[in-house]
Structures are given as C-alpha cells and as structure tokens.
Amino acid sequence: MSELATLARPYASAVFKRAKETAATAKWSENLAFMSAVMDSKEMSALVNNPKVKKGRLTEMVLDVCHGHIDKEGANFLKLLLQNNRLALLPDIAKQFEELRAEDEGYIEVEVLTAFAFTKEAQQKFAATLEKALSKKVHMNVTLDKSLIGGVLVRAGDRVIDGSIRGQLQNLRKALQ
Template sequence: MAELSTIARPYARAAFEYARDNSVLAAWSEQLLMAAAVTRDATMRQVLNNPAETAEQLATSLIDVCGDSLDDNGRSFVNILASNKRLTLLPQISVMFEQYKANQERTVEVQVYSAFEVSEETEQTLVQVLKNKLERDVKVDTTVDEKLLGGVLIRAGDLVIDGSVRGRLNKLAEAMNS
C-alpha cells in the first residue's frame, strides 16, 4: 500500500495545488470523490485493467461514466492519469487530496464511537476539547457501537483515543501478561 501512496502523492499534490491556486478546492474534491468511486466499481476496474485498451479509450470510458461531474480540467486530469497508466490510483489520490484540503482549511474529521447515544451537550464539550487539543476546526461524526461495553473510542486521522471499557480491559490484560 505504501508504494501506491508514493506513486499517487505527486498527482494528489498537483491536483491540490491547482485547485488551491484557482480557488476551486470544493469542486475538485467532488470531482475526485466521484472519479474515485467510479474506479472502485468492480466492472470499471476490469475495464481499467484491460491491456487491450489504449490510454485514450480508458480515459474516455471513465469520463463517460463520470459524466457532467467532471469539468474540463477534471477531464484533462483523467487524461493525464490515463496516459501515465495511473487511473487505478484515483482512490488514493482522492484521499490524499482530502488530507491536503483539510490541512489547508485547518479542519479535521473526528469519528466518535460510543456504547450509548451521545447527548448534544456532551458532543459540544468534546468538540471544544478536541478543537483546543488539535488546534483545528473539528467536524464530529458520532456512531453508536454496541460492541463497546462503555466509554468512547475517538479517531481523528492518525490519532486514536481509546477511552472504551474494552480498550481499558485489553490494556489491563497486556499489563498482567507482561
């Protein structure tokens, strides 16, 4: 996986810099998300991996499926990827683009998994604490996970805060076994 990320990075960076410099970050985000979703489709993956197709044919196939969700610059980007045999990297490119965009906008998406429904007041307190800790605007997505015995599990990018009962029990078991 690291190799795909290494290959995808310059394309994601170029797309991000173009979108940032032309004040079209949101539009490019949508285009890349759409193109990435299309390339994840099993049928489209078969088309994109067909060695009998030319780069131009592959780009045209992807552009046709994406339809009006790609503007002229988005179509040009797809053509560049096709000519370099990199269309299958669109999911990685999209993820990296979103990371660059979040860093630019100083935002972070946080997933909160809780054993029980989180009240609005608790969620707002959590947002404030995370905003201060991460020094970014925080967008919280709360999910009830009945597998947790209690507490919460928070994921913000690479940061994981495991305040769940299951996590605490696992740490206790590790400590007792070592």
C-alpha cells in the same frame, strides 16, 4: 498500501496547488470524490484491470461515466491518470487532497466511534474538548459501534485516542500476561 500513498502524494499536491490557484478546492473535492467512487465500483475495476481493453477505449468509457459530474480540469486529470496507468491511486489522491485542504483551512477530519449515540449537547461538548486537545477546528464523523462496550475511539489523522472499554480491557489483558 504505503507505496500507493507515496505514489499518490505528488498528484494530490499538484491538484491541491491547482485548486488553490483557481479558488476551486470545493469543486476539486467533488471531482475527486466522484472519480474515486467510480473507480471503487467492481465493474469499473474489472474494466481498468482488463488487458484486452485498449487505453483509448478505456479513456472513452471512463470519461462517459464521469460526463456531467466532473469539470473540464477533472476530466483532464482523469486522462492524465489513465495515460500513466495510475487510476488505482484515485482513492489515495482524494484522501491526501482532503488532508491538504483540511490543513489549509485549519480543521481536521475526526472519526469518532462510540458505543452509544451522543446527544446534541454531548456531541458539541465533545467536539469542543477535541478542538482544545488538537488545537484545530474539528469536523466529526460519528459512528455507532456496539463492540466498544462503552466509551469512544477517536481517529484524528495519524492520532488514535482509545477511550473505549474494549481498549481498556485489551490493555489490562496485555498487562496481566
């Protein structure tokens, strides 16, 4: 997986640079999200990995599927990836693009797993606490996970904050062994 991320980095950087030049980061986010969704489909994956499908025909089919959902620059980028046999990198490119965008705009995407739903007030307080701890504005994506038993698990970039009861029990088990 880290190899894919390494291969995706120059593409993500180039796209981000172009998006900044044209003040179109939001449009590029949409383009990359759509292209990634298309490439994640089983049908498209089967086509891309089928050696019997010629590159020209594959390019035609992929562009037909994306027609109307991506702009001209997005289509050109897709052609470049097809030419270089790099379509498999699209999810990593999209992820790295969003990380670059978040860094540039001064926020961080935070995934929060919680055993119980937050009230609106509790979610706002928790977001404020995270903003103070991370020194950035946070965009929280909250997901319920009953397996945590209680507490929260926070993923912010490469940082993980495990405040769950499940995590505490695992730590206790390790300490006792």
